[in-house]
Amino acid sequence: MSQFALFGNPNTGKTSLFNNLTGSYEYVGNWSGVTVEKKVGKLRNQNGLLIDLPGVYSLNPLSRDEEVVTEFLLTEEFEKILNIVDASQLKRNLQLTIQLIEFGKSLLVGLNMIDVAKTRGMRIDEKKLENLLGVSIVPIIARSGKGCDLLSKELIANPKKEMQTPVFHVDYGFLEKAIEQIITILPNDSNLNRRWMAVQFLEGNKRVKTYLDQHFAHTDKLDQMKRETEEELVKLGLAPSIRQYIYNVRDQKVTSILDQVTTVTSLNKTTATEFIDRIVTNKFLGLPIFLAFMYVMFMLTFDWLGTPLADLLDAFFSGPLSEGLAKGLAAIGASSFIKDLVLDGIVAGVGGVLVFVPQIFIMFFFISFLEDSGYMARVAMVMDRIMESIGLNGKAFIPMIIGFGCNVPGVMAARTIEQPKERLLTILLTPLMSCSARLPVYALFVGAFFVKYQALVVLSLYVLGIVVAMIVARVFSFLLLKGEKSVFVIELPPYRVPQALTLWRSTWEKGKGFIRKAGTFIFGGSVFIWLLTYAGPHGLNVKMDDSFLAMIGGVLAPIFQPLGFGTWQAGASLLTGFLAKEVVVATMNIIYQVPNAVSLQGVLSTHYSALSALSFMAFVLLYVPCLATVATIRKETASKKWTYISIIYALIIAYIISILIYQIGGLFF
Amino acid sequence: MNLTDLKQGTKAIVSDISKINDLVQQRLIDMGLVEGVEVCLKRTMPFGGPVMVEVCGQCLSLRRREASCIGVR
Numbered sequence: 001m002s003q004f005a006l007f008g009n010p011n012t013g014k015t016s017l018f019n020n021l022t023g024s025y026e027y028v029g030n031w032s033g034v035t036v037e038k039k040v041g042k043l044r045n046q047n048g049l050l051i052d053l054p055g056v057y058s059l060n061p062l063s064r065d066e067e068v069v070t071e072f073l074l075t076e077e078f079e080k081i082l083n084i085v086d087a088s089q090l091k092r093n094l095q096l097t098i099q100l101i102e103f104g105k106s107l108l109v110g111l112n113m114i115d116v117a118k119t120r121g122m123r124i125d126e127k128k129l130e131n132l133l134g135v136s137i138v139p140i141i142a143r144s145g146k147g148c149d150l151l152s153k154e155l156i157a158n159p160k161k162e163m164q165t166p167v168f169h170v171d172y173g174f175l176e177k178a179i180e181q182i183i184t185i186l187p188n189d190s191n192l193n194r195r196w197m198a199v200q201f202l203e204g205n206k207r208v209k210t211y212l213d214q215h216f217a218h219t220d221k222l223d224q225m226k227r228e229t230e231e232e233l234v235k236l237g238l239a240p241s242i243r244q245y246i247y248n249v250r251d252q253k254v255t256s257i258l259d260q261v262t263t264v265t266s267l268n269k270t271t272a273t274e275f276i277d278r279i280v281t282n283k284f285l286g287l288p289i290f291l292a293f294m295y296v297m298f299m300l301t302f303d304w305l306g307t308p309l310a311d312l313l314d315a316f317f318s319g320p321l322s323e324g325l326a327k328g329l330a331a332i333g334a335s336s337f338i339k340d341l342v343l344d345g346i347v348a349g350v351g352g353v354l355v356f357v358p359q360i361f362i363m364f365f366f367i368s369f370l371e372d373s374g375y376m377a378r379v380a381m382v383m384d385r386i387m388e389s390i391g392l393n394g395k396a397f398i399p400m401i402i403g404f405g406c407n408v409p410g411v412m413a414a415r416t417i418e419q420p421k422e423r424l425l426t427i428l429l430t431p432l433m434s435c436s437a438r439l440p441v442y443a444l445f446v447g448a449f450f451v452k453y454q455a456l457v458v459l460s461l462y463v464l465g466i467v468v469a470m471i472v473a474r475v476f477s478f479l480l481l482k483g484e485k486s487v488f489v490i491e492l493p494p495y496r497v498p499q500a501l502t503l504w505r506s507t508w509e510k511g512k513g514f515i516r517k518a519g520t521f522i523f524g525g526s527v528f529i530w531l532l533t534y535a536g537p538h539g540l541n542v543k544m545d546d547s548f549l550a551m552i553g554g555v556l557a558p559i560f561q562p563l564g565f566g567t568w569q570a571g572a573s574l575l576t577g578f579l580a581k582e583v584v585v586a587t588m589n590i591i592y593q594v595p596n597a598v599s600l601q602g603v604l605s606t607h608y609s610a611l612s613a614l615s616f617m618a619f620v621l622l623y624v625p626c627l628a629t630v631a632t633i634r635k636e637t638a639s640k641k642w643t644y645i646s647i648i649y650a651l652i653i654a655y656i657i658s659i660l661i662y663q664i665g666g667l668f669f
Numbered sequence: 670m671n672l673t674d675l676k677q678g679t680k681a682i683v684s685d686i687s688k689i690n691d692l693v694q695q696r697l698i699d700m701g702l703v704e705g706v707e708v709c710l711k712r713t714m715p716f717g718g719p720v721m722v723e724v725c726g727q728c729l730s731l732r733r734r735e736a737s738c739i740g741v742r
Binding site: 057058060062088089091092095120240243244247251273277281283284286377380381382384385388394418419485487488489490491492493494 | 687690692693695696697698699700701703711712713714715716717718719721725726727728729730731732735
């Protein structure tokens with residue numbers, strides 16, 4: 001099947017276009033670096049695969065996610081490049097287009113946001129641009145899908161056609177001699193365009209350099225040539241560096257093209273974006289507005305909307321569903337073992353977790369809104385000063401907010417951070433962000449112990465996570481970030497009203513992982529845990545306190561005694577919580593053998609006090625990243641050492657914080 | 670004069686970006702903040718926080734330390 005690759009600057013509507021062309025449910029966001037991994041989708045009604053790559057400004061990578069793009073060009077097979085270009089930011093976008101044309105594969109340009117360009121008083125002669133660049137151009141509006149059909153047809157038309165004599169050529173003047181020399185040195189055996197390689201090498205593309213080092217013996221000679229060329233360039237006063245020189249040459253070329261194809265009629269000034277920015281990035285209001293947004297999010301998730309919905313679901317699971325299943329099982333004459341397994345194991349375990357679906361979806365909805373509206377980049381800016389004081393930058397706050405939804409994409413989102421040590425630190429901190437899987441645990445306990453202050457208590461747990469993260473960051477950055485300067489530059493995209501469909505898809509995309517987890521992990525976990533409660537050293541169908549699970553949990557119980565929850569039940573549920581944190585709730589439902597959340601809360605109030613409940617929640621928040629997060633940390637850091645550190649430091653901190661809460665709190669209550 | 674000397678809401682032409690940290694410089698070039706373009710200081714965040722500037726019709730944010738290395742006229 002033909003493969004096509006989608007390239008473009010950040011915030012150009014790349015992922016929207018991807019969704020339109022492939023019809024797959026894809027993650028869309030409106031801040032630099034939402035696409036942190038290569039994603040593949042099947043083209044609608046067509047035979048072909050479209051690969052979505054992270055947004056880049058140039059092919060010369062500065063961060064890990066940008067490296068993915070250059071890596072892709074160097075190593076993967078594909079038919080054609082689809083380059084999405086923001087018509088309202090042509091000057092900057094064409095810098096990338098030039099590099100892609102130089103790569104030499106056939107290329108199709110999707111000229112996006114022609115409507116935005118028009119409102120800014122800019123008209124673009126597409127035909128002329130097509131002729132000047134020597135590539136096909138299709139004007140589109142990715143958000144509404146206008147022009148996407150044509151683009152799709154154009155994409156699969158003559159996929160084999162390579163660019164014949166390219167119309168477009170940039171003359172690098174002074175550098176041409178060096179480029180020619182490098183081309184003659186480079187071997188002719190790879191499929192890669194040698195002129196492109198030479199230009200990228202001179203520009204200082206680290207990934208291309210690595211590639212040459214691996215595939216080619218005489219890189220010393222190349223390095224020397226580059227050095228000499230640069231010295232001469234500086235001596236002649238052409239530019240301060242080769243990189244800057246190349247940029248200038250391309251910029252001149254782009255400017256001359258734009259002079260020919262664009263006509264600017266009127267400049268429409270104060271935009272909505274400017275107006276909103278005046279308020280949300282206000283000197284004094286910026287931070288309070290962000291906190292207010294978070295507060296509304298928590299109130300809606302817990303008090304106003306989420307909890308009533310969860311209660312309805314709970315009533316359904318414990319009432320009609322359980323009764324129906326019990327009747328059904330009786331009707332088919334199931335054995336009591338099967339009946340217990342289904343009702344006490346699966347329904348209690350899986351159902352106990354699924355009742356929290358409304359809360360989790362509301363949370364994901366808000367996070368999607370943050371990403372899609374363009375506010376996220378502003379949050380990074382507003383938070384930068386605080387982040388700087390702990391040795392990080394504002395961009396590190398974005399993985400943390402995403403981590404509120406799920407730590408796994410949060411850890412991956414850290415790829416957009418340029419400095420390697422800052423990135424490592426952000427990866428280590430993100431698991432401290434209270435993810436949606438911890439929500440069921442809080443919801444259960446606050447419902448039992450803090451009925452009046454549900455949202456407030458949960459919010460304080462989120463804040464606890466952030467505060468601990470900041471302290472840990474301060475300590476780690478002191479130990480770790482010596483000699484590496486923290487930097488912060490971020491693009492602030494225009495605000496866009498998120499489209500209902502995109503918002504829903506984005507929410508669903510995140511939320512469906514939770515539901516899938518309920519069907520797999522938690523289902524399996526529930527069966528396993530129930531079996532451990534069903535069996536014991538003295539046979540089957542034993543009393544709960546004589547079961548294997550009680551034995552295992554009993555070993556841990558004394559350790560948790562000083563924290564206020566030294567019961568085997570707590571030990572067992574925390575142990576199983578490593579699989580996924582919501583399994584803590586599933587386990588409790590099974591252990592305490594209760595039909596629904598309300599009665600579980602009743603039982604819990606006899607085993608915990610308000611204080612030990614708080615201590616328990618804090619422990620669940622901090623104690624260890626879940627299995628999936630650990631696997632992601634391992635993949636992203638490529639280091640066993642840091643993976644272990646991420647687990648161990650979290651355990652130690654959780655223990656200390658919980659003991660402090662319980663012991664100090666005990667002095668007052 | 671440098672970028673942070675500008676009054677909020679005023680414009681100037683970038684004259685020198687060579688003094689900034691290499692990484693930041695590359696990012697700024699990517700985003701079109703290069704010598705010779707018009708830049709507008711939109712806003713500064715409190716307590717020495719980052720600044721927000723507009724260049725070529727788009728906004729970006731960078732730290733005050735780096736902004737003070739950008740020469741303007």
